[in-house]
Amino acid sequence: MTDALLQVVGSGLEVVDLGRQLRTGMPQSPNHPQFWHTLPRRHGDMVRSDGSSAANDMISTGTHVGTHIDALAHVSYQGSMYGGVDAVASGVGGKYDELGVHTIEPMIRRGVLLDVAGHLGVEHCEGGYEITVDDLEATAKRQGVVVEAGDVVLIRSGWGSKFAEGAPYVGGPSGVPGVGEDGAVWLAEHGVHAAGADTIAFERLAPGGGHALLPAHRVLLVEHGIYIIEALDLEGLAQAGWSEFTLMLVPLNIYGATGSPVRPLAVRPKGAA
Template identity: 65%
Template sequence: MRATDLATPGTDAWLDRTLGGGVEVFDLGRPLYRGMPQSPNHPPYWHTLPRRHGDAVRADGGSAAADHISLGTHVGTHVDAFSHVSHDGRLFGGVDAVENQRGGAMTAHGAETIEPMFRRGVLLDVPAALGLAACEPGYEITPDDLDLTARRQRVDVREGDVVLLRSGWGARFGRGGPAEYVGHDSGVPGIGEAGAHWLAERRVHAAGADTIAFECLPPGRGHSLLPAHRVLLVEHGTYIIETLDLEAVAAAAVHEFLFVLSPLKLVGATGSPVRPLAVTPKAAS
């Protein structure tokens, strides 16, 4: 989506100094609509109007419409809580996964425990660094690719950052039908286990991508193995953000920004829909 101009934010000295000339905001969230691309592992997005204009009309002629929505917490742009993935029966921090889910909700690591993110964000535009429009289907982004991208963009990845990985696959969202973006038969590009360790070694707070499952999906294998989820969510306590729209921020060559994300306080949930923002100083006119 296109960047939006906002007024200068607030009184914080760093913000006033850095963003004093105004800001541009890149909307990194995907639209939610019936039939949108999504993982087959989760309940689909659904929207209805159970109350319509004219169903009830007040004495003064006023009327109101109201909606009902339902969706899985891992549909659309969303963040994974640490309760989302277990390995050998354990969640992050050694929490017993089976005991944690008794009663129908997660008693530890629920989505309500994810603090709002107001952090330095870094975009690693991998295909741009490789001289491509997009990574090939099923391509595994390696640590060498990540090093090369950071070097060519002249940006470093620091502890506590939110790192967003562009593969170029996001351009397929809403194009050619949902199956093209989900990419089960073709495969989907992304990092593998080695790339996840690259991020974990830099102690990033969260990592995200423009794909359906964040990590590399080999052709025909779908979500059968997700080693990067294990490395980040279970072993290192690093949040994962999926189905991001990174095309506009990449086209503007914005590689460093203020990253803003606020999850819903869904108590005991394994994830939350989000609408992340990349905020950067407005270019001088």
Template identity: 70%
Template structure:
């Protein structure tokens, strides 16, 4: 509250007004822990405790513990920078990959160039719209599926939105890496046509509850990633992967304020993130 010095009265700030009825926050990020599911293409998450309580004790009896962590920038919930993927040697905007990566980091299109997101977010709950619990392994979510989901939810996808696609595969996250990464079974997701559908609506970013955002064919792993090419290289749409969309879907929330802030990792091809969906109402 602000106090008017002349009258002694208080007036509500814009923040007081905005939060007057409270907000509910959905955490869309996955926990990071040793042994968590991840793509085999990236260094795993590792956590150690090199400084433990009691290793050093201050004169007043105080002590502190401190950690060391390491992980690939595409492990856990993360966002892809435009430097993550190239096609025929070129990245987004025609930047030459061989020149940008000289010196051991990306001189162009690195993670530090990804601006924080404070955007309208949309959840497209595809299996629910199709009358399913989850999409089948290796199922390609088509433009018709995406359009049908938006219509059935009464949710309009607008220019500049962040669109999150639930396949239901996120339910497998705690079943272990082999199940969640789905190399043998395949993983559901959008393909090339679905990526063009999203880009045609001029969305700002797209995310999913799967390891690689897009459809992975059974037994093929990450051998072909056409949606990455379309979104990251051709159209300039960021990709967010390994999201937790289950609570949001269970609550039936399809429109929200989407908040995401990448780490300023200079020259990196991606960044770990903890995205949030914010809606009016009290947190449970």
């Protein structure tokens, strides 16, 4: 018997890539080590007797650069991580055994795009704009979608269109749009599995405030065990008009790490309405 999933795949799929290309010098949070790529060996450096040669690469990177997912070990509050795990004791030995990124199972889940910028009729929300619960609910209503338990909800502010500009995307002086504590609570009340956005830190950053306060991270990661995906490219998804899709996301299996670069894919059967 042919597997139903194989039948869908065999009939053709439409795929939208939600990941940013990793490049040296790309915009990122100043709190994390930069991505760096170099070629220790180039063609011609060593040539074999038959005239062939090989090139190879080396990369160094923080785990929270480019499009990436935050493991539950990434944030603590008043000394504890999710489930009451002692944050200091857990880090002894230089890895987080209990809540590291290796504990995140590969995601093949219902994805929902909430295109807040599209709903508001703007190219992008202004720097420092807080995406409210009313914004989230009105966007979902306009798109005709219902956020359900276990979903991965992706919130488009339009700020991702600034990624190629570099520093303006990071938004130090201007701030960055995103949900605040209330929006994070709304997501948690809906029982989502993960939440993501097209911005550097997922949640609202106040103008000039940097990463000084991140209440949505506390609500999602520490209080509810909900993963956060940052620096997504949601422009193509919005242009395609997809509100619902299958989200596929697999973190690198780095034992004890607090996060991982990812390349999420939005997938639908070809010709789906």
